[in-house]
Amino acid sequence: MSEDNKPTLHHLNNSQSQRILWLLEELNIEYNLIKHERQPANHPTGPFLAPDSLKSVGPYGKAPVLITGKKDGERYIPESLAIATYLIRTFDVEDKFGMRNGDWVRDDVICSVISTGLGRATGFALYMDFGLLKPGDGPLGGRVVGKSAWGVLGDLERELKEGPKGGYFAGEHPGRADILAEFPLSMVKQRNWISMKEEFPVLDAWLERVYARDAFKRGLEKGNGYDLTTFSKVPERR
16 A cells, blocks of 8 residues: 555544454554543543543544545544445455445445444443433333343344354455444443343354454554443442
8 A cells, every 4th residue: 555545543542443443454454553542530520531632633532533645635534434434445455345346235224223223222321330321210211221222232133143144244254334333242241231142142252253353353452452341330329
């Protein structure tokens, strides 16, 4: 790859930008990596939030952020989905991710499920961990807790069972949906919101398959921490 199109990833520890590091390693391209550290737990105004160094990169002030190479205008790209789409369309010359000749409609559907249904479920779970929401609060009542709150995992497990053979959403090689699914499913597993191994064994096996990939391991080595339990829980409100 020519030097004038080398992208730069701004990465934050213990965050969703870890999945972009995984993608960059799967693409096997050269890239610049700038690592940022979350503010400490005892920060007086913003514990665990992104530091000023990341906020100064651009208006969104959060990770991941990708800056394209000079050839593509040194463009500022926030958000995992947009970054993953750009990287795959630009650098996946062998179409391993299937966005040219694969079933891109199905890929879009699964990416949408991950961004909406799974994002909503993990968001509610975090609110409860942080004491901002209690079972029975508001019009949603008990729908945000228990197995009923994780119906989206059943949808994703069905996609794995009924989709192309090979162990990934895209088949024998991870696709864009696999990249996007890793972070929220790692949140579910690391924070032990449910027992994925017991409740959704196919998804659990998928996640272990992801963790075993050499590219994922390289991404972890190049990052600066991926402990999603670091955001401490608070005692349940009574």
